[in-house]
Amino acid sequence: MTGKPMQSNELDLDITIDIDQLVRDGLLNRDEAQALVAAQAADQLRQEALPTSSGDSVDKDEVKESATKHKRHWVRVTRLCNQRCTFCLDSMNQDGTYVDVDSLKAYILLGRKLGRERLILSGGEASVHPAYIELIRYGKQVGYEWVQTITNGMMFSYKRFAQAAADAGLDEATVSMHGHTSQLQDKLTGTPGAFVTGVKGMQNLQATGKVVVNIDVVINKQNYRFLPDIIEYYYNMGIREFDLLHIIPFGRGFDEHRHSLFFDLNDAVPYFRKAFEWSKREGVYLWTNRLPVTYLEGFERLIQDPHKLMSEFDGGRHNFESYLKRGIKPDCHGERCDFCFLDGPCRQTMFPYREHLEQGTFAEVAIDSQHVWQGPQAKAVFDRQAASEVVVTARTAQEALACAATLGHDTASRTVALDPGADFEPLLRQCLEPGATQPIQRLQIRTLGDAQRLLQRPEAVPATLVVELALDAQIASWLITQSQIIQALGDRLVAALPNHEYLSESRDIDPTPAQLRQLAEAGVRLKNVPPCVAGAPTEAGRLLWLDAKMLDGSGALDLDRYVHHYVKHAYYAKSIRCGLCSAADQCQGIHINYLRNHGFAIMHPLDDQGQALTDGASFEQLADRLKAANAARSKREQQKVVGLHKPVVRAVADLAIGDRP
Ligand code: SF4
Numbered sequence: 001m002t003g004k005p006m007q008s009n010e011l012d013l014d015i016t017i018d019i020d021q022l023v024r025d026g027l028l029n030r031d032e033a034q035a036l037v038a039a040q041a042a043d044q045l046r047q048e049a050l051p052t053s054s055g056d057s058v059d060k061d062e063v064k065e066s067a068t069k070h071k072r073h074w075v076r077v078t079r080l081c082n083q084r085c086t087f088c089l090d091s092m093n094q095d096g097t098y099v100d101v102d103s104l105k106a107y108i109l110l111g112r113k114l115g116r117e118r119l120i121l122s123g124g125e126a127s128v129h130p131a132y133i134e135l136i137r138y139g140k141q142v143g144y145e146w147v148q149t150i151t152n153g154m155m156f157s158y159k160r161f162a163q164a165a166a167d168a169g170l171d172e173a174t175v176s177m178h179g180h181t182s183q184l185q186d187k188l189t190g191t192p193g194a195f196v197t198g199v200k201g202m203q204n205l206q207a208t209g210k211v212v213v214n215i216d217v218v219i220n221k222q223n224y225r226f227l228p229d230i231i232e233y234y235y236n237m238g239i240r241e242f243d244l245l246h247i248i249p250f251g252r253g254f255d256e257h258r259h260s261l262f263f264d265l266n267d268a269v270p271y272f273r274k275a276f277e278w279s280k281r282e283g284v285y286l287w288t289n290r291l292p293v294t295y296l297e298g299f300e301r302l303i304q305d306p307h308k309l310m311s312e313f314d315g316g317r318h319n320f321e322s323y324l325k326r327g328i329k330p331d332c333h334g335e336r337c338d339f340c341f342l343d344g345p346c347r348q349t350m351f352p353y354r355e356h357l358e359q360g361t362f363a364e365v366a367i368d369s370q371h372v373w374q375g376p377q378a379k380a381v382f383d384r385q386a387a388s389e390v391v392v393t394a395r396t397a398q399e400a401l402a403c404a405a406t407l408g409h410d411t412a413s414r415t416v417a418l419d420p421g422a423d424f425e426p427l428l429r430q431c432l433e434p435g436a437t438q439p440i441q442r443l444q445i446r447t448l449g450d451a452q453r454l455l456q457r458p459e460a461v462p463a464t465l466v467v468e469l470a471l472d473a474q475i476a477s478w479l480i481t482q483s484q485i486i487q488a489l490g491d492r493l494v495a496a497l498p499n500h501e502y503l504s505e506s507r508d509i510d511p512t513p514a515q516l517r518q519l520a521e522a523g524v525r526l527k528n529v530p531p532c533v534a535g536a537p538t539e540a541g542r543l544l545w546l547d548a549k550m551l552d553g554s555g556a557l558d559l560d561r562y563v564h565h566y567v568k569h570a571y572y573a574k575s576i577r578c579g580l581c582s583a584a585d586q587c588q589g590i591h592i593n594y595l596r597n598h599g600f601a602i603m604h605p606l607d608d609q610g611q612a613l614t615d616g617a618s619f620e621q622l623a624d625r626l627k628a629a630n631a632a633r634s635k636r637e638q639q640k641v642v643g644l645h646k647p648v649v650r651a652v653a654d655l656a657i658g659d660r661p
């Protein structure tokens, strides 16, 4: 580290940070370092890619959503641990050493310069670092609002150590406890005494009165049957926050203990449901982590916040960026993918995105008229796509027309979305001009005021133009009463359900499933709504499409912008019951935040005539049937069914052939 030496009680946030040294000390990888150097040079340090928004209510969803917006700075303090967990994800990185304390301080300081608010000290086992208490104190001194540690709790079984950590400013300790007995905890951690010392550590931290204590549980084959008991045990100790982490196919757990740790989620359904009931208790917070959403039917509020994907991709940045920029598949790619919680955003979506980009086969592209290309390559790649549809967002009609004229997709159909209140007359005039090249085919309308203004004289809407209303609850309730407009426009009127980045947005503005059904009954063509929810055929939402802002200067997909795009626009889910549905192959399900808001119960599998199946099975019945079917499979096939959304839905479809319950 270079720069002015600091006295212990004198802080200088302008200190120069030697990023190369942080790389040598293993605190950053080369790609992260390059991003930081570029940001520092531009005097514009990179923030997390989350836009902010706020809500008024303080219910559990709001609390959880706001927690995910807290900007975190993870600092790995050691490369060693005093336990030997069978599912350790970090074993490959451990060489028995501590990270240099000056480098750690520099990295902690860097987090503040990046605007991070929560410092998380992790390892290996962070608490065994000789400077651990000093690092907590330093975190507070440089201004972190909250200092948290991830720990196995053993060091805190020394009362004076726990008190020293609390006095230094530790705000929260997340203790990894995977069992409620010595037998279970000691076996899973490979450490005699892990349970007794861990519990003692938690009690000592609680006794300081200064530290919030919560627990992490890694759910695996050995403990899933005890999950309700584990929660009850620690609840009785005063713990109110539980993070339930599904085992993932990395590290020692997959390489050495795959058969003793991985399990069929269908077996776990009754235990999960009993455990999840705890989330209904006042003051109890349950988080799930990496658990396939299919298994949260009935407990949709426990679906992991989609933004957690950002930190997951951040953790493997080097791998994912190598793929996006150079086409080198992540080094985890292969048999792990079938077990991987990132399969949806990674193999199922990111891979096809890159392939489409390379081959120029994106069927739909979108651009904001004020978009600034990161480099000439980016525009060339965008123009090269053989798109049949181009969506232009603009402030004014003139801007939209000017932008559309610069694009290379001459034969593509054009959709335009203008800012609320903008004058769309110039667009309409162009559509009506005899002999003029059709400038746009579809106009997106996003506010009730604009909808009323455009549709007050439906006969004035050009016959070649489709009007697409972005539905919110207000527009939906107005449109339901507008039979004259619906009749006049017929198929030229489309009501699209927008996707939202945050659950709170979906709760505040989305139309209800009942409104969607009423609209369909009134004859409105719905878009981005599953046919079972509409009760009628619908237009599919956009799934694979390229937004110009996803491209970096070289014309490759930018990782952060891709993940953000995935969360907001491409994260769809289906119920386990969708496997019984005749529309399953054409239906992508529903966006995750509408699902979190309204639950899987809105999905009703359809028969071959498009009618709701009256003999459709419940979630529990299907899980039981999958469990029986899985038991009849080979060991390898059984493993493939474990915990995955798409194979599960496919497996139900297999079951359903000629054998519908
Ligand atoms: S899905 Fe992606 S992250 Fe997961 S194992 Fe495969 S390549 Fe790796």
Ligand code: SF4
Pocket: 530, 531, 532, 533, 574, 575, 577, 578, 581, 582, 583, 584, 585, 587, 588, 589, 590, 603, 604, 605, 606
């Ligand atoms: S049951 Fe599932 S697959 Fe069928 S229409 Fe509904 S969401 Fe789509």
